[in-house]
Amino acid sequence: MTYLSPNQLKQYKEEGYISPIEVLSSSEAFEAREEIESIEKKMPNEIDKSGRYNVHLISPKLDSIVHNSRILDAVESIIGKNILVCSTTLFIKNPKEKGFVSYHQDAKYIGLEPHNWVTAWVALTDSNENNGCMRMWPKSHLDIKDHNEKFNEGNLLTRGQTIENVPEDEVKSIELRAGQMSLHHPRIVHGSGVNKSNDRRIGFVIQSYIGTNVKQTLGKNGVQIARGEDKYNYHEVIKRNDLLMSEKSMLLRKKENNYLQEIFYKGAKQKGSF
Ligand SMILES: O=C(O)CCC(=O)C(=O)O
Secondary structure (H helix, E strand, O other): OOOOOHHHHHHHHHHOEEEEEEOOOHHHHHHHHHHHHHHHHHOOOOOOHHHOEOHHHOOHHHHHHHOOHHHHHHHHHHHOOOEEEOOEEEEEEOOOOOOEEEEEOOHHHHOEEOOOEEEEEEEOOOEOOOOOOEEEEOOHHHOOOOOEEOOOOOEOOOOOEEOOOOOHHHOEEEOEOOOEEEEEOOOOEEEEOOOOOOOOEEEEEEEEEEEOOOEEOOOOOOEEEEEOOOOOOOOOEOOOOOOOOOHHHHHHHHHHHHHHHHHHOOOOOOOOOO
């Protein structure tokens, strides 16, 4: 059992995030990385750019992380015992690429209301200041802030959504070892810098675990039941898959990713590459 302690919950409530939490062994994290890389080898470009979403639907190793009881215990402590998974994102920064993430709040664009949800960022490689770990602005989750849509080069966000003038001296680096995770609040301001190392930085982000009372207000997406029961039935329920890249799961992922594109670019002036 890895339910959060009262101190951890207090930190989440006050600061808007908790880190680090041990969830996988280093070999489990490495096996997940290997499965991602086997998919990349078999089908180059399938899971990059706008294909980076919902890879858990075609990868049994990522599926098992999404349904990992240590992660779910921690999530339950925050959103309660009925938990749905509404999608996942691979945030990969390769060495020598200029990828970064501008400061933003997830809740501003994701359409999930009310904010009874939490994002799990699971490190499949070490994540540190040198390779562009997440950076969080503590206590910034108390309100929604203005964002500019920059569509700027290197920005790994769909629209380059950016909160300006974040006080860098207040921001905290979230360093994780492979197998650890952080949990962040829907409204916490966060971002990350470029990878200056010689290896990849891989974050597998369950974005997000939602309570069954949460609606998708910008479109629709399927959900998996991770724990408990869903008495609201706001979403189509999709099944778990235990086969690597089965034809059926590839099709399902395509359908879900098309739904996500509609949500991410709703009302946008242009479309980015993610
Ligand atoms: O992986 C990153 O650097 C950023 C991830 C992010 O923005 C998120 O998990 O919401």
